[in-house]
Structures are given as C-alpha cells and as structure tokens.
Amino acid sequence: EQARIYAGALAETAVQDNNGQQTINPDLAQPLLYSLTEPTPSAQALIYGPDGELIANSRVHPGAGGAIVTEPLAPPPPTGLFSRVVGFVYDHLLGSVAGREDESDLIGSGAGQQQPDTLGWQPDARTVLQMTGSSAGASFQEAPPFVRRDSQGVLLITVAEPIAHGQQIVGTVLLTREASEVDAAVLAIRISILILFALALALTVIVSFYLSRTIARPLSRLAAAAERMREGRAGAQTLPKPITTRNDEIGTLARTLEGTSQALWSRMDAIEKFAADVAHEIKNPLSSIRSAVETLTRVEDPARASRLLAIVTQDVGRLDRLITDISDSSRLDSELSRSRYEIVDMARVLATLTEIHDATRKEGSPFMELEAPAAGLLVRGSEVRLVQVLRNLIGNAISFSPPNAKIWLRGKETGGMIELAVEDEGPGIPDGKLDSIFDRFYSERPQNEQFGSHSGLGLSISRQIVEAHQGRISAENRRDEAGHVIGARFVIRVPKAGG
Incomplete structure (x- = not known):
C-alpha cells in the first residue's frame, strides 16, 4: 500500500512531457522521493525507468561536494536485563538460522535469483522488468514481494509498484523496508509462549509435588500396611490416624481397609475362641x-x-x-454369603408355623396364638434360615412352658423394620443372662429335661442368621403389673424389604 501511494504521488508530480513521450524527471523525483521516505527511516525507495535504468534513490542526496548517501541508525538496545538476554539469544539464533539458509531461496520471489543481504540492494534491470512487467509491450502484473533477511538476521521486504501516467507506465518504484516490527511482534509472541510454558512447567511441578504428597505417599503407606497385614506383622490397628481421618477417597479407602483388617482379626479371634469352646465341649462327653x-x-x-x-x-x-x-x-456364614436372598412374607411364615403346631400338638403341650397381619411383613432373606430361627425359638418356648400354657407369635411393622416376637409363660431368663444366652455352648435347660439333649448352639446359630440378615435378636422377661416374671420374650428385628 505504501509503494502504491509513492507511485501515485510520483505519477502526479514528477512526470513530464518530453516530445510527446511521458517520462520521469529525475530533478523532481529525487526530492519528492526523499520527502516521501523521510518519515520512515527504515525504508528505501528506488525509481527505475521503463528500460530498467535507475532514476532516483531515496538514500542519495545531491550536495555541494557531491552525492550524499544516508544510512538508518540501528535501533536502541533493550533496557531491561531480561529483554536484553532474550533479545541477544533470539538475534543469535535468528542470525544462525539466516546464515544457514540457501542464498537462492527467496520467499515469494521465484527460484534462481541471488538473495540480497543489505537494505541498499539494487536489482538489475532484468530483475526490475521481471518484477513489474513494465517492459515495452507488456502489461503490469502484480508481482509477489521479495522477503529476505540481511546478514544480521533483520527481516527485509521489497515490493515493486509501476508508475502509471494515464495509460502509460513511465517507471517503477521499488520500496524496501525493514520489518523489525514483525520480528518484534514474533519475539513478543514467542516470549509470551515461553512465559506460558515456564508457568505451565512450574504449575506441573507444583501439582506433581502436591499429588505426590496427597495421593502417592498415602497410597504407599496403605500398600505398606497391607503388606504388614499379609505378613501377619500387624494387629487390627495398622493405619496411621492422619490417613484414616481424611475426608476424601483415600480416607474412605483407608477406613475401609482398616475395617476389613478389624473384621479379619475379629474373625480370627472368634475362630480361636470357637476352637477352644469346641475342644472343651467335646472333651466332656x-x-x-x-x-x-x-x-x-x-x-x-x-x-x-x-x-x-x-x-x-x-x-x-x-x-x-x-x-x-x-x-x-x-459353615453357616459361608452358606449365608452364597445364598440368594428373596422376598419372604413373614406373616405367611408365622401362619404356617402356627398351623403346623396346631396340627401336631400333643396333649398337655402349649397352645399357640398368632397375632400378626395376614400379609405384608416382607423381608429380603433366606426363608429356610429364617424359619430355622423361629422354630428354634418356638422349641425353646415349648421346652420351658408349663403344660397347657400359651405361646404367642407376634408380627408387626415398626419404623421400617419387621418385628417378630415369640413369647411364653415359662420361668423366664435368669437375671444377668439376657445377653449370655446367645453365647456359643451356653445351656440353660429345664430341670425335668434330660442332660445333654441340647448342644447349647441353638440361640448362637439364631443370632448368626439374624445378623446375616442385617437384623438383631434380643431377649427379655415378661412381667406382670407387680413386676413378677411371667415368661420370656424373644424379639427379632430385620429390615423391611425395600425399606
């Protein structure tokens, strides 16, 4: 655009009629060209005639002692230390790259041209005619610019624009200028990219350090704790408290691992106690x-x-x-863990057990009364095992009940739980034994019952089954208004299906 403005100004001002032929007057073109390029010290303009002859040069000025050639001053160096260092490295690398480039490689200028390396480069007549197409009988075709770097790595751009007066091309203006602002913009972009890269690298290092402190190290400690558990060198408390108190996924994992460890050690203690109890009970007979x-x-x-x-x-x-x-x-726990739980209507189960008892009742045996809805007491579990619990409780109630007494089977829903109760009119449970009766091999039988007819595992097995169904079983004494014991009550509470 700047070269087009120069060509227009020269066509209007520096063209004269010479015997019917329009030509450029060097005396008019030289000062005008100087005036046009003076605001842009980094630019140099050359004017060529149609025959390729150099007519004017913006850097050459007539003087009393001869022609004076001017050169632009180098730009001031950067003031900041960082800018100077970056500028030096950038210029050095750019100069090395420019020095290694093939001199015959001109960006947008066509192959086979010798690449100029100075701002004051002047093409020969053939080059000008090829750039402008201003030879005799040729029409102007816009030529691509010369883009090159000098020996210092400074970017130079040269464009050619014809000087047309009317329909006649009277010359060509060749404008060359330093594109230092392009280099500066590219340098600024690259510095910005470098800064962003440095920030990203620093952020990556910080995040990596943070992750190693908050994730990798705790996971390593968890792995070490698991290894100690595997080797049997740790008890139930194996994990440091700072890890188990974290409110994130690692804390959840640590608490789960600790719970698993505690359950494992509890199971090992239970197995050891069970083995001791079994040895003791077998030793007696x-x-x-x-x-x-x-x-x-x-x-x-x-x-x-x-x-x-x-x-x-x-x-x-x-x-x-x-x-x-x-x-x-x-084998009860393993069987329950493999069992597929189904929806069981405990109201139907209670009714069936009552019917079986009534059908098989012998003379003098207790009567059984059912107090439960006809349906709707739904639980999720193993029907066979739940029936086993109820039959065990009913059997105990029959054993402790006096002749022709009553046994109540009750069922109801309360607070999202299904509550089942077996009550009798027997002597009740000794004080302080309401929890002990569920211990393994505990035996508290009626005086008239033959010794050794029960193993003492019935209530213990019942508790295992109920707890496997996420429920609880408890025992209490029935009392009258005066506070006297009038029987025992066993209560089972299991979650309602879907509750």
Missing part, C-alpha cells in the same frame, strides 16, 4: 465315655454294666448331636 468304659472292664454286675453302657450310648448321642450342631454353625 469323651471323658464321660472313657470313664464309663474303664469302669465297665472292672464291673461284674450285669445291672451296673447295663447302666454304664446306657451312659456311653447317651454320651455318644450327645457327641453326635454336638458335632452336627458345630458343623452347622461353622
């Missing part, structure tokens, strides 16, 4: 059998020998019953 057998070898009285054999038979039956209940109790 075995001791009785051994004593009876040893005595039998020395007894000659057939009546006493018969009684000893009866004792051995009873102890063997007791041992068989004990082993059966122990086996059932030991």
